[in-house]
Amino acid sequence: MFTGIIQAVGTVTSLETHADDRRLRLGAGTLELDGIRRGDSVCVNGVCLTVRDLSGECFSTDVSAETLIRTAFSTLRPGDKVNLEKALTLATPLGGxxxxxxxxxxxVVVDRRGAGRSVAFRIRAPQNTTRYIAEKGSVCVDGVSLTVNAVRGSEFEVNIVxxxxxxxxxxxxxxxxxxxLEVDIIARYLERLLQGDKDRPEGSKITAEFLAKHGFMRDP
Structure with a gap:
């Protein structure tokens, strides 16, 4: 588990292809590798990866064929910069x-424009994710926790300070x-609760009215 607060920007130093998967070697930048061991998790551009080995200020990780299909990792090349975050602990501030x-x-980034000293991005999301993205809600973009400024159809806007x-x-x-992109996990759990257990004839007792009554959402 992570928070979406980036701790360092790393660099892809090498990339090896093995059959359908790949092995990445990453320069950790300013990320403190003390305490990280083989088998630990690190978030790289929003993807949870397992540390295979460490050497100096670098670490390597394996990327499966499934991950290459479902993420933008297939476009990574040596020299590319990546966002890094170590796994959350009980002592970690939850800033995102x-x-x-x-x-x-x-x-896909479809628009970039200046907004004072900030930059506003408009991003087109896959149709199967847009229902989980809400104005003033949270979304993770390449590992960065961001607040959604607006949602219009399949596109949403974020402001980067x-x-x-x-x-x-x-x-x-x-x-x-x-x-x-990773949507807020709470939105997914709420949807599952509202769907109920379709295998049970009587359905689930968790309804929109129940959640509103107990303060989990506004009145439907």
Whole structure:
């Protein structure tokens, strides 16, 4: 589990292809590798990956064929910059929102414009994810926890403040860039609760009215 608060920007130093999967070697940048061991999880551009080995200020990880299909990792090349975050602990401040590192879909940057000292992006999301993206809700874009400013159809807007532009890879995003998207996990759980257990004739006792009554959502 992660928070979407990027701790360092790393660099792809090498990339090896093995059958249908790949092995990435990453320079960790300013990420503190103390305490990270083989088998630990690190979030790379929003994808939870397992550390295979460490050497100096670098670590390597294997990327499965499934991950290459479902994420933007197939476009990574040596020299590319990536957002890095170590796994959440009970002592870690939750400055963003809960991020699993399981990408829900690929988005595409369709517009970039200046907004004062910030930059506003409009991103087109896959149809199967848009119902989970809400105005003023949270979304994870290439590992970065962001607040949604507006939603219009299959597109949503986010505003990137100067600090985030400087401390992540988002400052380099241009129109056409493919990005890893993860929706707020709470939205998915709420949908599942509202669906109920369809295998039971009487259905689930968890309804929209029940959730509103107990303060989990507004009145339907």
């Amino acid at each position: 929102h809960l991020v699993t590192g399981h990408v829900d879909g690929l988005g 100067p600090h985030t532009l400087e401390q992540t890879t988002l400052g380099g995003f241009q129109v056409g860039r493919r990005v890893n």
